[in-house]
Amino acid sequence: MEFLVCISKAPDTTTRIAFTDGDTRFNEEGVQFIVNPYDEWYALVRALEIVEAQGGKVVIASVGGADCDPILRKALAIGAHEAVRIDAQPQDSAQVAAEIAAYAKGQSFDAILCGKETIDHNSSAVPAMIAEHLDVPCIALCTSLDYEAGKAVMTRETANGIEKVAVNGSFVLSASKGMAEQRIPNMRGIMAARTKPLQVVAAQGASAGTHIAQFALPPEKAGVKLVDADNPAELVRLLREEAKVI
Amino acid sequence: MKCIAFIQTKAGQASKASLEAAGFAAGMGETTAVVSGELTGDGGLGNAGVSRVLQGPADLDDSQLARLVSAAATQEGADVVVCAQDHLGKAVAGRVAVRMQAGLVAGVTEAPEGAQFTRNVFSGKASAQVKGTTDKLVITTTPNAIGMPEGTGATAAVEAFNADLGDRKVEVLEAAQPSTEGRAPLPEAELVVSAGRGMKGPENWGIVEGLADAIGATTACSRPVSDIGWRPHHEHVGQTGIAIRPNLYIAIGISGAIQHLAGVNGSKVIVVINKDPEAPFFKAADYGIVGDAFEVVPKLTEAFQVL
Ligand SMILES: Cc1cc2nc3c(=O)[nH]c(=O)nc-3n(C[C@H](O)[C@H](O)[C@H](O)COP(=O)(O)OP(=O)(O)OC[C@H]3O[C@@H](n4cnc5c(N)ncnc54)[C@H](O)[C@@H]3O)c2cc1C
Ligand SMILES: Nc1ncnc2c1ncn2[C@@H]1O[C@H](COP(=O)(O)O)[C@@H](O)[C@H]1O
Numbered sequence: 001m002e003f004l005v006c007i008s009k010a011p012d013t014t015t016r017i018a019f020t021d022g023d024t025r026f027n028e029e030g031v032q033f034i035v036n037p038y039d040e041w042y043a044l045v046r047a048l049e050i051v052e053a054q055g056g057k058v059v060i061a062s063v064g065g066a067d068c069d070p071i072l073r074k075a076l077a078i079g080a081h082e083a084v085r086i087d088a089q090p091q092d093s094a095q096v097a098a099e100i101a102a103y104a105k106g107q108s109f110d111a112i113l114c115g116k117e118t119i120d121h122n123s124s125a126v127p128a129m130i131a132e133h134l135d136v137p138c139i140a141l142c143t144s145l146d147y148e149a150g151k152a153v154m155t156r157e158t159a160n161g162i163e164k165v166a167v168n169g170s171f172v173l174s175a176s177k178g179m180a181e182q183r184i185p186n187m188r189g190i191m192a193a194r195t196k197p198l199q200v201v202a203a204q205g206a207s208a209g210t211h212i213a214q215f216a217l218p219p220e221k222a223g224v225k226l227v228d229a230d231n232p233a234e235l236v237r238l239l240r241e242e243a244k245v246i
Numbered sequence: 247m248k249c250i251a252f253i254q255t256k257a258g259q260a261s262k263a264s265l266e267a268a269g270f271a272a273g274m275g276e277t278t279a280v281v282s283g284e285l286t287g288d289g290g291l292g293n294a295g296v297s298r299v300l301q302g303p304a305d306l307d308d309s310q311l312a313r314l315v316s317a318a319a320t321q322e323g324a325d326v327v328v329c330a331q332d333h334l335g336k337a338v339a340g341r342v343a344v345r346m347q348a349g350l351v352a353g354v355t356e357a358p359e360g361a362q363f364t365r366n367v368f369s370g371k372a373s374a375q376v377k378g379t380t381d382k383l384v385i386t387t388t389p390n391a392i393g394m395p396e397g398t399g400a401t402a403a404v405e406a407f408n409a410d411l412g413d414r415k416v417e418v419l420e421a422a423q424p425s426t427e428g429r430a431p432l433p434e435a436e437l438v439v440s441a442g443r444g445m446k447g448p449e450n451w452g453i454v455e456g457l458a459d460a461i462g463a464t465t466a467c468s469r470p471v472s473d474i475g476w477r478p479h480h481e482h483v484g485q486t487g488i489a490i491r492p493n494l495y496i497a498i499g500i501s502g503a504i505q506h507l508a509g510v511n512g513s514k515v516i517v518v519i520n521k522d523p524e525a526p527f528f529k530a531a532d533y534g535i536v537g538d539a540f541e542v543v544p545k546l547t548e549a550f551q552v553l
Contacts, residue, residue, distance in 0.1 A: 011368070013485050013486070013504070013505045013508070014504055014505070015368075016504075017368045017371040017372045019372070037486050038486070092349070092350075093340065093350060093352070094343060094344075094349060094350060097340070097344070116336075119368070119369050119485055119486070120367060120368055120369075121367055122352070122353060122366060122367060122368075122369060122489070123350070123352040123353065124331070124336040124352060124353075125336075125339065125340040125343070125350050125352050126340070127340070128308065128312075128336065128337055128338065128339065128340030128341045129340040129341070129343065129344050129350075131308075131309070131340075131341065132309070132312060132340065132341035132344035132345060133344055135309075136415070137307060137308065137309055137415040137416045138308055138309075138337055138340075138341070139337075139416065140308070140333065140336050140337035141333055141336065141337075143479070153419065156333075157333055157425075157480065158333050158334070158422045159254065159256070159261065159332060159333050159334065159422075159431060160256075160421075160422035160424060161422035161423045161424040161425040162422060162423050162425055162480075163418060163420065163421060163422040163423075164418070164419040164420035165416050165417060165418050165419060166416075166417045166419055167415060167416055167417065168415075169415075171415075174336075177472075177479045177482060177486070177487065178479045207379075208349070208379060209343065209347075209348060209349020209350060209378060209379055209380045209383075210349040210350065210351055210376050210377065210378055210379060211376070211377050211378075211379050212374045212375070212376050213362060213374075213375045213376065213377050214374065214375040215367070215372055215373070215374050215375075216372065216373050216374070216375075217371075217372050217373075218370075218371075218372070218373065218511065221529070221530060221531070221532065222532075224518070224528045224529070224531040224532065224533065224534045225532065225533050225534070226533075226534050226535070226536060227533060227534070227535050228535075229535050229536060229537030229538075229541070229542050230545075232535065232542060232545045232546040232548075232549040233549040233552075235517065235533060235535060235546065235549070236546070236549045236550055238533060239494065239515070239517070239533070243494075243514075243515045243532065243533070245437075245493040245494040245514060245515045246437065246461060246493075246494060
């Protein structure tokens with residue numbers, strides 16, 4: 001089984017978000033970067049589990065500049081076999097998906113695993129876009145992946161609950177919580193990652209379909225109004241008459 | 247401007263998130279809705295501002311739905327396709343964008359204003375103004391953000407529609423098992439009651455559910471609570487769980503860590519119940535009660551019931 005796992009670089013979840021250049025650019029100064037949690041905890045770990053049980057390999061790919069190499073090394077330390085960096089600054093989901101699809105077209109992966117969304121841009125768009133470029137199904141928001149009698153069997157979240165589906169042939173999925181448990185890289189993995197292949201491939205020059213004109217931080221809250229613990233009826237009144245939410 | 251709204255239906259009616267998407271589209275231009283399968287009357291779409299409804303076949307997978315929607319967009323000469331950023335929207339919108347060579351602005355949170363769209367970034371810690379750089383555009387709308395369209399009272403004409411959809415590639419082995427019994431799904435919920443590690447154990451969730459039942463809210467939880475198995479994964483909200491924006495979010499025994507706040511600070515009103523007056527959540531709250539949840543929550547439930 002050969003999997004391609006799409007890895008995105010994301011700011012650490014504790015990052016206090018700030019912008020520069022007239023609020024047109026994310027201020028990366030002092031920011032710690034991590035592997036996007038959905039890509040790491042769920043997509044990568046599940047791919048590794050299946051390969052450990054059935055043989056094969058896990059290739060990770062990221063669209064990004066040299067600043068992505070440390071996060072690719074981290075994913076290698078967790079157990080991925082090879083890394084590919086598609087050398088372009090990521091601009092939007094359309095560009096990223098086109099670059100990943102162009103790379104995957106020349107290979108023969110059984111499946112392409114993505115996270116359900118990046119925690120910085122939150123688009124949830126790249127997986128479906130890759131799938132359309134490759135004309136394969138996309139199973140969005142998967143909570144499990146198994147192979148039964150040569151078929152990939154997945155559970156996914158739908159508007160009505162959890163649904164079990166199967167596909168023949170290759171596919172793309174986006175991984176949601178439940179698919180696997182987070183793995184902490186050990187010393188041996190970290191040492192091994194240093195010598196694993198990290199290939200840099202030229203980008204196709206795919207173009208973006210959107211442009212961010214301006215960022216903004218949410219308005220500050222006015223401050224909390226405290227209600228006495230013995231008088232919850234007052235809270236009910238405030239919610240009805242002042243906030244008018246109920 | 248001409249728009250297509252891709253609509254998801256439930257028991258023949260457009261879902262709430264889809265009606266919001268339809269209203270958004272109608273705010274931009276003349277809108278034709280596309281549905282797959284069952285529809286009762288016009289499914290409520292005329293009232294949301296849609297002028298015509300194209301009804302495609304039922305039981306399509308994501309790739310077939312994308313073909314249906316893009317074929318409709320081509321037929322109608324549409325500039326913009328809008329759908330809800332829900333489970334199905336996430337599977338279909340990206341495919342439609344690729345087929346139409348259109349940019350995709352995902353998860354828009356405000357009514358359209360010119361050619362610039364507002365969406366959340368950094369898991370709700372910030373917002374961005376985004377422009378399309380292509381002739382055509384696909385937009386998805388965040389559920390419960392834009393608000394329901396004002397009813398026009400009109401009815402839309404429904405026409406059968408089909409296109410070359412290719413074969414179905416995804417086989418459904420077991421139909422969806424409901425995960426939220428009788429309650430609104432979290433991303434669409436207007437009222438949410440959420441609890442954290444302060445509840446001490448799963449056996450104490452009765453008072454949380456009691457409060458949720460009293461006001462018709464959906465239940466949610468913090469990440470550690472679902473990680474240790476006190477509550478199911480689908481209730482986990484926050485940066486690495488579901489991002490929600492209800493009208494009212496009541497947080498019980500949750501400290502208010504930055505990763506938790508990231509997924510809930512789009513809520514219109516936040517109420518925090520915590521025994522620690524220094525809990526960081528109070529800084530993000532509109533209303534708060536400092537007190538022991540085991541005493542406060544049953545009393546609050548009662549207060550909702552009598553009033
Ligand atoms: C990469 C990463 C991603 C994360 N993503 C998320 C996420 O998406 N969502 C999320 O929620 N967390 C997330 N977290 C975890 C987050 O950092 C916090 O650890 C978590 O939110 C804390 O959960 P809690 O508030 O339930 O528990 P605690 O922090 O233990 O807080 C319990 C609170 O309950 C109060 N309390 C105790 N007893 C009572 C009582 N009797 N009555 C009233 N109050 C009481 C305490 O005062 C305390 O404030 C993430 C962490 C990391 C590292
Ligand atoms: N720059 C990137 N390089 C590789 N994969 C990416 C990149 N950006 C996004 N992805 C993948 O696409 C998923 C969804 O991202 P998004 O559509 O941006 O929310 C992520 O969880 C990753 O698996």
